[in-house]
Amino acid sequence: MNPFERLASWPLLRQLTGHDPLGRGAAVKSARTARLTARTATADRVVKSVCPYCAVGCAQNVYVRDEKIVHIEGDPDSPVSRGRLCPKGSASLQLTTASGREHRALYRPPYAADWQEIDLGTAMDMIADRIIATRGETWEWESDGRRTARTMGIAALGGATLDNEENYLIKKLLTGLGVVQIENQARVCHSSTLVGLGTSFGRGGSTTFMQDLQHSDCIVIEGSNYAEAHPVGFQWVMEAKARGAVVIHVDPRFTRTSALADLHVPIRAGTDVAFLGGIVNHVLSNDLYFREFVLNYTNAATVVGEDYRDTEDLDGLFSGFDEETRHYDCGSWQYEGAETTVAASGDRDEDYGRRTDQGSSVSSSGRGEAHGSGGVPLTGTPRRDETLTHPRCVLQILKRHYARYTPEAVERVCGIPQDMFAEVCRNLVENSGPERTAAFVYAVGWTQHSDGSQFIRAACVLQLLLGNMGRPGGGIQALRGHASIQGSSDIPTLFNLLPGYIPMPHAHRHENLEAFLRADAAEKGGWADMRSYTVSLLKAWWGPAARPDNDFCFGHLPRLTGSHSTYDTVMAQLAGTCKGYLLLGENPAVGSANARMQRLGMANLDWLVVRDFSLIESATWWKDGPETKTGELRTEDVGTEVFFLPAAAHTEKSGSFTNTNRMLQWHHQAVEPAGDTRSDLWFMYHLGRIIREKLAGSTDPVDAAVLDLTWDYPVEGALEEPVAEAVLAEINGWDAEGRPLSGYGDLRGDGSTACGCWIYCGVYADGVNQAARRKPAEEQDWIAAEWAWAWPDNRRLLYNRASARPDGRPWSERKKLVWWDEEAGEWTGYDVPDFERTKQPGYQPPEGATGFAALSGVDPFIMQADGKGWLFAPAGVVDGPLPTHYEPQDSPVPNLLYGTQRNPARMIYPHRDNRYHPGPGEPGAEVYPYIVTTYRLTEHFTAGGMSRNTPYLAELQPEFFCEVSPELAVERGLEHGGWATIITARNAVEARVLVTQRITPLRADGYLVHQIGLPFHWGPNGLSAGDAANELSAISLDPNSHIQEVKALSADIRPGRRPRGPALTELVSDYRRRAGITELTGTEV
């Protein structure tokens, strides 16, 4: 600046000579201010990404300058999020660049007092050695004389926060190594969804998509705190509300969702089946169901066999129950005329029903298991009664089953006044039918119960009766809570599934591929092509080694012998059979039920690998965990060898997340990961490479499966990062010439196609990454089909054939979506038809037809063996064909509807560290008189690993608190803002007290029920620290999904902080003594 310019820029001169004589605006603008430019405008590049927190899948723009991320904000082009982000998404910059992330690999030798730094390469080599050694020591060819070909010595947990490509490599490598205990957050969050939605409709995914909610006329949010847990998705509820929709929130607490609802219905936690059953009864007994829809699109007319006995006959049990094994034989639930009906989802092959003891034989169950390897599913045609009057037709069975779910019963069980219940019924019924649709929205408030799958089933039954399925503004929206938890179910890092919901084979039945397919593949509907899906998967994994003459390496798959869920893994760790553990972005020491038991299990391991952003509780329990304070663990006595490998963030790697509505969205790498941070793709690929190098040349048959794997992914860059798109291409699949497949219709069962996940086939059609498509929402219609890609075949609203009448015309102009175009001879509409495009509405399958061709032109649920939505589930749900109200495992209230208190088929794990509470009326029940329910807050994320170290989030909710009503505060002498101690038979925690009218006591049949709200995000580490709510919860599981019950459990609360040191364990055992708890308490059927 020359002297003249300098003089001219002098504010005083500008003030005296310009238009701003008072020096309040232009004259005083400083040179720095004048130079200010938004860093969004000066970035070198903008990288397209996706938010790494919940599963709404908000699109992000990542601004990079000088190879550093300078800003992250919402991408306005997204049809889902429209550029908006919640506080967590808004904190993505801090999460990835300033949240106290650890960048060094750390190592804790056995018995050592502290961490030491370790070279990343050395750590990788050591981990590979540990895996090889443990696998060798624990290899098991057979169990009870049946081939298992596996190791039970190694387990892995985590994947819902990772990319699909990463999950794919985890599942592929570990399965190749013979590991079956592969699990992720989906088990503890939404496994009930797969069973509930899958058995009812044919697919275990949310039936609709985020934006479609705007077309709803009535939205019932139940088992979900939508506004708090999925704030950006909630904008579509607000859109619907602005268009006149009624929004109803059914929840034990008045939450930020209730604050925006038209009607908040307080409900006693854990009684939703009674509530929904009451609505079903209202609809049936007043003939308010959508008759044409129900008759044509559901199994209402199907006649059930004579042997079926309902809970009405057996006081809360269905026929087929074995008290000894606590297991149902579903033989008597079958359709008449079709001996062996099969489920499209749910329990198809897994062993369930009870926890098998170590080494015992497995129980038989479900589709593949119950009907033997020789059974051919759905033989014959089920008998139907089109008049819906046959006493054994599904509709009549339903009527009888729910007859006792009267408004009075709902009031007694749920604590909901009858007039309020009537209002919900009225709103739902008035907003269903040809002209109107109502939607249900739920999340883990429904899934996390010992009969969680049935909560979802109950909503399925209701939505089918009201005719709200497959139609715009209708459906059941499952809100999932991790960026790719849908993806980690689709490409399952889950013990009981193979990619695309193909069941993992069991030891005792499926000696070969043929028997496996015979037992599990349906004759009719989408699953009839299971051979193509399975063989293509085997070709993707084992490539040229998979040949027709060796069953396509089907023998390489390790076999299941029971439940190997994450909770069984904990028991195995405590028993000493599971010795090595990989934690891949999951924090069970905070996030899983009975957190103390999780840590004690880890303390019994030989080695533990933790991959995360920072030193989470699951990485440091040996050093500073709660048990080191109580004296139960002494660091110098803990022999577990611990590796901590820092993980790369979503901005530091490329890959795809599958959002809660089955939509795969690609996020592009913005910068290189720093220090030792690496993607899990890098970790799994190089781990596999090192292990295979170490085993190279081995002729030991134990090593054949891992050495035969195709493991030749291209790598790029200085870090030798595997090319994620190459993995996506394998997931999509290719033909014999290596050309990308364009959809699952291309798959063949003869080995000429390879496909890593059949439902994802098409995501790489034409060699183009369809998940990376980002045509702006403004340039598309509301469906936005060219934004990313959804499975199956880019269909956004599932079962959308049902949006048209049986004859193919839309039900109404207002609710049209997909319809039959007679002239063109095909289905057409706004969405991709979820139906064979040219199948006429009048099509009747010829005798002997199989697969899709066996379904008629009116059957919208194309994955179901009968093409119908299942009001009654003759198979697939192991604890009953119809949802039935049972009390939670630990409940202070008796079951007012049946003599059976709890879900008789639930899975329980009696153990010294996992005691249950006495049932109501039993001596000692009064020791734990209140109901605890756990939940999320907007400001935090799951077990806290991505929020408690992020200052901008930690300061918003800095401490663990409990929410209690003024009445409970008075009853127990709790002070607002003070401290309270909450105690169960498992442990005790302390929390700050929020006395609030948002949580109200309820009257349940004479019982005054107080509820205590506990957000579950805290643990002892991080900027914002506190006790973990999961210290209180027990391991008691839904028998279908193996999910834990953390949404309703009994507890005591008292004022003040909890004791420190050994006095804490004394307090807990004193309570147990007072309640007279033994190993048998709460274990009765």
Added chain:
Amino acid sequence: MAFDLDRGLAETQDPAASSGYPDPPERMGFFTDTSVCIGCKACEVACKEWNAVPEDGLNFTAMSYDNTVGLGADTWRHVAFVEQPRGLGGQESGLTVVDVPGPTVERAHTRTPVSLGMPASGPGDGQVGGVPDMDFRWLMASDVCKHCTHAACLDVCPTGALFRTEFGSVVVQEDVCNGCGYCVPACPFGVIGKREDDGRAWKCTLCYDRLGVGQEPACAKTCPTDSIQFGEVEELRERAARRLAQLHDAGVGSARLYGHDPDDGVGGTGSIFLLLDEPEVYGLPPDPVVTTRDLPSMWRHAAVAAGALLAVLAAVSWGSRR
């Protein structure tokens, strides 16, 4: 040069034009519609991320879900949470208080009521069991700098650190501010604060840098339900009036606008709010007045006094010389 104090201090409705911008763009501001706020605090975080505002304390306040407490140097957006035993038009809460046992009611009467940290909070413990059909609502509102038409902070700033931008917003220039702190008590809304470690004053800038490149402020950009809207103030006023009418029609009689009136004590604000209760309930002054309202007359009086003094001095001096 004419020095019109009155004109300067009581700016017109086009504050940019009267601040030396010959042909300014439209005045820009916020419309915060609290009736659709879900209290997610994305605005707080997005603001801090964009402006690199430091984290300011991990303090549990027990004031509902508000652990931010208020605006200040390190909080430029603040979401208030108000729990009230009062119905919101068109909404049914279903939170009915059941009959509680007699002893509990008796014990409640012996307890000392504690503040829940918010105005007009629910019945104290003494009312346990005594409110049969309780109405309830949970109000949430995101507060921010009002970017007043008549901005006292600007009036009192001696250094020119605070200045009026071409968009009509009021911004602190961090390179000019000397930390005198006059602006802090001058603000009738308590928006501005001094940052402990550097002594300077900080507040919302309406994301002046983003506006310069045609982008909306970070808070409005991120707001999941569009509770925070950004736009031309004139247009926002109309939009707010339409929304108010809509809510009144829907039975939400308590809805009202705040800051929209050009005739109020600050000449209307650049941040307009739709509230569901009295402003006090949200911690907003009911009748804000620019604290420098009387400054011109004070100066005039001072000038007269000074003139008189000078005259007396001159007279004395002239007299003594004689």
